[in-house]
Amino acid sequence: xxxxxxxxxxxxxxxxxxxxxxxxxxxxxxxxxxxxxxxxxxxxxxxxxxxxxxxxxxxxxxxxxxxxxxxxxxxxxxxxxxxxxxxxxxxxxxxxxxxxxxxxxxxxxxxxxxxxxxxxxxxxxxxxxxxxxxxxxxxxx
Amino acid sequence: xxxxxxxxxxxxxxxxxxxxxxxxxxxxxxxxxxxxxxxxxxxxxxxxxxxxxxxxxxxxxxxxxxxxxxxxxxxxxxxxxxxxxxxxxxxxxxxxxxxxxxxxxxxxxxxxxxxxxxxxxxxxxxxxxxxxxxxxxxxxxxxxxxxxxxxxxxxxxxxxxxxxxxxxxxxxxxxxxxxxxxxxxxxxxxxxxxxxxxxxxxxxxxxxxxxxxxxxxxxxxxxxxxxxxxxxxxxxxxxxxxxxxxxxxxxxxxxxxxxxxxxxxxxxxxxxxxxxxxxxxxxxxxxxxxxxxxxxxxxxxxxxxxxxxxxxxxxxxxxxxxxxxxxxxxxxxxxxxxxxxxxxxxxxxxxxxxxxxxxxxxxxxxxxxxxxxxxxxxxxxxxxxxxxxxxxxxxxxxxxxxxxxxxxxxxxxxxxxxxxxxxxxxxxxxxxxxxxxxxxxxxxxxxxxxxxxxxxxxxxxxxxxxxxxxxxxxxxxxxxxxxxxxxxxxxxxxxxxxxxxxxxxxxxx
Numbered sequence: 001x002x003x004x005x006x007x008x009x010x011x012x013x014x015x016x017x018x019x020x021x022x023x024x025x026x027x028x029x030x031x032x033x034x035x036x037x038x039x040x041x042x043x044x045x046x047x048x049x050x051x052x053x054x055x056x057x058x059x060x061x062x063x064x065x066x067x068x069x070x071x072x073x074x075x076x077x078x079x080x081x082x083x084x085x086x087x088x089x090x091x092x093x094x095x096x097x098x099x100x101x102x103x104x105x106x107x108x109x110x111x112x113x114x115x116x117x118x119x120x121x122x123x124x125x126x127x128x129x130x131x132x133x134x135x136x137x138x139x140x141x
Numbered sequence: 142x143x144x145x146x147x148x149x150x151x152x153x154x155x156x157x158x159x160x161x162x163x164x165x166x167x168x169x170x171x172x173x174x175x176x177x178x179x180x181x182x183x184x185x186x187x188x189x190x191x192x193x194x195x196x197x198x199x200x201x202x203x204x205x206x207x208x209x210x211x212x213x214x215x216x217x218x219x220x221x222x223x224x225x226x227x228x229x230x231x232x233x234x235x236x237x238x239x240x241x242x243x244x245x246x247x248x249x250x251x252x253x254x255x256x257x258x259x260x261x262x263x264x265x266x267x268x269x270x271x272x273x274x275x276x277x278x279x280x281x282x283x284x285x286x287x288x289x290x291x292x293x294x295x296x297x298x299x300x301x302x303x304x305x306x307x308x309x310x311x312x313x314x315x316x317x318x319x320x321x322x323x324x325x326x327x328x329x330x331x332x333x334x335x336x337x338x339x340x341x342x343x344x345x346x347x348x349x350x351x352x353x354x355x356x357x358x359x360x361x362x363x364x365x366x367x368x369x370x371x372x373x374x375x376x377x378x379x380x381x382x383x384x385x386x387x388x389x390x391x392x393x394x395x396x397x398x399x400x401x402x403x404x405x406x407x408x409x410x411x412x413x414x415x416x417x418x419x420x421x422x423x424x425x426x427x428x429x430x431x432x433x434x435x436x437x438x439x440x441x442x443x444x445x446x447x448x449x450x451x452x453x454x455x456x457x458x459x460x461x462x463x464x465x466x467x468x469x470x471x472x473x474x475x476x477x478x479x480x481x482x483x484x485x486x487x488x489x490x491x492x493x494x495x496x497x498x499x500x501x502x503x504x505x506x507x508x509x510x511x512x513x514x515x516x517x518x519x520x521x522x523x524x525x526x527x528x529x530x531x532x533x534x535x536x537x538x539x540x541x542x543x544x545x546x547x548x549x550x551x552x553x554x555x556x557x558x559x560x561x562x563x564x565x566x567x568x569x570x571x572x573x574x575x576x577x578x579x580x581x582x583x584x585x586x587x588x589x590x591x592x593x594x595x596x597x598x599x600x601x602x603x604x605x606x607x608x609x610x611x612x613x614x615x616x617x618x619x620x621x622x623x624x625x626x627x628x629x630x631x632x633x634x635x636x637x638x639x640x641x642x643x644x645x646x647x648x649x650x
Contacts, residue, residue, distance in 0.1 A: 022435065023417035026400060030359075057418075064419040065400035067359055083321030083570075084516055084563070085552045088479035089507065110403060110570075112360050113324035114151050115552065116182040116477060116484025125362050129154030 003037035003073075010035070011043055015050045025051055025061050029068055038069040066108070076140045078102055079109030080131065081120045086111075091119035097133050102140070142216055144168065145189040145196070147246070148175030149331050150363040151324070156203060157186035163207045164188070168216060177332015179246030180486030181233050189228050192218040198225040233502060238464065239488045240472045241449045242325075245332035251370055253378055256335045262386075264454030268343045269388045276347040277303055280450065283458035284470035289315055289406075289443035290518065290547040290623075292469075292536045295450075298440060301430040302348040305438035310350035312341050313415065313434055313441045316357040316364075317399050317406035320519030322478040322550030325486060326444035329474075330357070330364040333448075334371035338394060340447035342385055343454060344440050345392045353392060354434070356411050358399040369396055403574040407622045408441045410576055421576045422622045443548070445474055466492035469535035469546075479516075479552035480506045496530040499553060510555040514639065516563075518547025520570055521627035523634035524560060543634055545627070560639040564632040565593040571628040582625025585616045589632065599645030606636065606643060 004010055014031050018024045028047050029039050039062055048055045062068055080086075080095040098121070099106045114120040117129035123139035146152075146161040161173055178185060187200035188210075197218035199210060206223060213221040225231055239245075248255040256262065268276050281296025302310060314337065318326040330337060341353045357365055372394050375381045383391045397415050399405055405414045409423035412434050433439025449471065453461050462470040469491035475498055477484045482504040489498075499505075499515055506512050514524050517534075523544030525532070532542045539546045554563075568589030575582045589612055595605045613629030620626040636643050 023415060025417035026414060027397070027417060030398065030400060060419050061417065064421075065402050067399075067401035081321075084520055084566070085322040085478040085550075087563075087566070088552055088554045088558065109360070110401075111319060111321045111323075112150075113318060113327035113364075114154050115322045115324055115479065115550070116481065117151055117154055117185070118479070120154065122360070127150045127154040127363070129151060 004035050006036045006040045008042065008046065011040065011046055012050070015046065025053060025058055026065070029058075029062055033068060037073045038071055041070070074105040076102070076105045077107065077124055078105045078136060078140070079107045079122045080136075081109040081112055081114075081118065083111045085115035086118035086120055089118045094119050094131060094133070098136055101133060101137070105140075142168075142171050143174055143191040144171045144216070145174045145176045145191075147178045147186060148250070148363075149178035149185075149328060150361075151182050151328070152178050152185040152187070153363070155185055155201065159204045160186045160188065160202050160207070163204050167207055167211060171216070174249050176248065177245045177250050178328060179228070179234055180242065180328065181231065181483070182485035183483045184225065187225070188215075190216055190218060194218065194227060196228040198228040198231065199223040200225055233483065237488050238472055238490055240452050240461070240464075241336075241445055241474055242329065242333075242486060242488045243452070244336065245329060245486075248333065250332050250334055250367055251374060253335065253374060256333075260455060261335055261451070262339060264451035265339045265342055265386065267454050268346055269386060269390070273303060273347050273349065276343065276454070279458050280347070280453060283453045283461040284465075284468070285446065285449055285453060285461070286469070286536065287443060288445035288449070288473075288548065290545065292546070295442060295446055298430055298442070299344065299347055301428065302350075302438045302440050305431050307438050309352070309435075309437045310348055311434040311437055311439040312344045312348075312350045312353040313411070313439055314341055314353065314355040314444060314447055315406065315408060315411055315441055316355050316361075316444045317411060318361075318444070318548070319358060319403040319406045320521075320548050320550055322516065322552035323476050323519055323548045324478070325474040325476050325549065327361050327364050328486060329444055329448050330361070331367050334368045335375065336448045336451055337368070337444055338371060338375055338381070340450040341394060342380070342392050343450050344442070344447060346385070346390050348438070348440060350440070351391045351393065353394040354415055355394070355396050356399060356405070356415055357396050359401055365396060365398060372396070403570075404576045404622075404624050407624060409622070411441070412439070419576070421578050422624075424621060464490035466490070466533065466535050467537055469537065473534065473546070473549050475534065476550045477503050477553070478550060480508055480555045481553045482507050491535040492533050494531050494533055495525065495551070498534065498551060499530065503553060506553060506555040508555045508557075510557065512553060513556045513558055514554045514560065516552045516554070516631065517550070518545045519550050520567060521545075521623065521630055522547045522550075523630050524563060524638060525634065526638050529638070543637070545630065560635040560642040561593060561597050564635040565590055565597070567628055567631040568593060571624060575624060579619070579621040579625060581616045581619035582621070582628070585612055585625065586628060588612060589616075589628075593632075596643055596645055602643070602645040609636070
C-alpha cells in the first residue's frame with residue numbers, strides 16, 4: 001500500500017479537514033494513519049494542540065485501539081480471523097502457518113463478518129473466504 | 142439482460158468480483174447488478190439471471206464455470222449442473238419468513254427506485270403523517286425488542302428519549318457487530334442500506350432528534366463504502382437533510398468508523414468512542430436515553446432493531462407481533478456459522494428450535510464429522526451439546542436453558558473441538574478486549590486464563606474448577622458491563638455441558 005511521507009505540514013493539513021468535527025481525536029488519528037500508514041510520534045502533540053486536549057488524552061486513545069499503529073507498516077497488512085466461528089474451521093492452525101510465512105505483516109483479526117465461509121482473512125482491505133496460506137499469498141502485493 | 146452477481150463481501154470473499162468481471166467481458170449486452178446476498182452463503186457466488194419465468198439462480202459459480210454456463214445459455218435460464226432453478230423456489234430460502242431481510246439479495250442496494258418498488262419508504266411516509274406519540278405507540282405495540290442482544294423493548298427506550306427535554310438529541314446505530322458468528326448487520330448494510338436509514342429517520346422523527354450516527358466497525362470496509370454512498374444518495378434525493386421528504390423534520394446522518402475494539406460494541410463504550418475517547422464503559426445510571434452522546438438524550442439501537450422499524454410502520458404492529466412466541470415477538474435473523482455445511486442467514490419467527498436451524502437448515506457440519514457443540518449468541522454466549530437442541534430460540538427459553546440468544550449467531554463445532562480450550566479463549570479474549578475500568582473483568586479474565594490452564598494441565602483439577610466457578614460468579618455479579626459479566630457464560634456452560642473436557646486428562650485431546 002502506498003502512503004505519503006510524514007511531515008508536520010502534511011499532518012496539520014489532515015487535521016485541518018476535521019476542524020468542525022465534534023469529538024474528533026480518534027477520527028484524527030485514523031485519518032493520519034490512513035495518510036501516512038501509521039501514527040507518527042509527533043502526531044500526539046499535534047493532535048493534542050489542535051483539538052485542545054492533553055497529550056495524555058491523545059496517547060490514551062492511541063494505545064487503546066488495536067487498529068492504530070505507531071510504527072511504519074509492512075508492505076502488506078494481513079489479518080487472519082481467530083474468533084470462534086473461524087476457529088471451528090481451523091483458523092488457529094492457519095494463523096500459525098501464515099505468521100510463520102509472513103511474519104510482521106500478520107495482525108490478529110477478530111471477525112470480519114464472514115463466519116459461514118471461514119476461515120476468513122483480510123489482505124490489504126480485501127476479504128478472503130475459505131482462506132488458505134496459498135490464497136493469502138496470492139492476494140499479497 | 143439483467144444478471145445479478147452479489148456484491149456482498151461474503152460473496153466477494155469466494156470470488157464474486159472475478160465472476161462479475163468475467164461475465165461482463167464474455168456476455169455482450171448484459172447489465173450486471175451487484176445485489177446483496179440472499180443469505181444462502183454456501184451457494185455464493187450465486188449468480189441470477191432475469192427471465193420470463195422470474196430470476197433463475199446458479200451457484201456456487203466460479204470463474205472457470207463461466208464458459209460452460211454461456212454454452213448452456215444461462216443468460217436465458219438454460220440447464221446447467223450449477224442451476225438452482227427459480228430463486229424464489231429454492232427451498233432453503235422459500236421456507237423462511239423474511240421481514241427485516243425481505244429486500245436483501247433481491248434489490249440493487251443503492252437503487253432508490255428498486256427500494257421503493259419493493260416497499261421502501263412506505264413506513265417513513267406513514268411516520269411523517271403520524272404524531273411522534275403515535276409512532277412510539279406503534280413501536281411499543283409491536284413488541285420489537287433490541288436485537289443487539291439485550292432484548293430491551295425498543296418502544297420503551299424511545300419513549301424515554303422522547304420525554305426527555307433537550308436542545309439536542311441523537312440517534313446512534315450500533316453497527317459494531319464484533320461477535321464472532323454474527324454477520325446480519327453487515328449483510329443488511331451491504332444489501333439494503335436504505336432500510337437502516339429509513340429506520341433511523343423514523344426514530345429521529347419519533348423522539349425529535351436531528352442528528353444520527355452509525356458506529357460502524359473498521360473490519361467492515363465494504364459496508365462502510367455502501368452505507369456512505371447510500372447516505373449521499375438519500376441526501377441528494379431530499380430524504381436526509383433539512384427537510385425529510387419535504388416534511389418539517391430535519392435529519393442528518395453520519396458514519397463513525399470503529400478502530401478494532403470489541404468492547405466498543407457495548408453501548409456506553411461506543412458513545413465514548415464516538416466522542417473520540419478511549420472506549421471505556423460508563424457506569425449506568427445515567428441511562429444513555431437521558432444522558433447519552435455528548436451528554437444528550439440518545440437512542441442507541443442495533444442495526445437490525447432499527448431496520449425492522451420500517452416494516453412495523455408500513456404493515457402495522459398487529460402484523461408484526463402475529464409472529465413469534467411469548468414475549469419474543471416477530472422474527473429473528475439467525476446467522477448460521479462455523480463448521481456448517483449450509484451456513485448463512487435464516488430469518489424465522491422466534492421459537493424455532495436449535496435443531497431446526499443447525500441440522501435442518503444447516504445440514505450438519507462442513508467437515509462431515511459428528512457435530513459436538515454449538516455456541517449461541519456470540520463469544521459471550523453458551524456452549525450447548527445436542528441434548529439442548531430442542532431449546533426454543535427466544536429470549537426467555539434461552540435464558541432458562543442457561544444461555545442467551547444474543548444477536549442470533551449460532552456457531553457450530555464438530556467433534557474436534559476442545560471445550561476447555563474454548564473456555565480458555567473466552568477468558569483470553571476478555572483479557573485482551575476488557576476496557577479496564579472494573580476489576581472483575583480486567584483482573585478476573587487473566588486469572589481465569591491461568592486457572593483454566595492449570596485445569597488443562599491436570600493440576601489440582603477439582604480445587605481449580607471450584608475456584609474457576611467462584612471467579613465466574615464474581616465476574617458475573619461484579620462487572621460493570623456485559624463484557625466481564627457474560628464472559629463466564631461460555632466458560633461455565635462449557636464446564637457444565639462438557640465436563641469430560643475438564644478432567645485434566647489428555648485423552649480427549
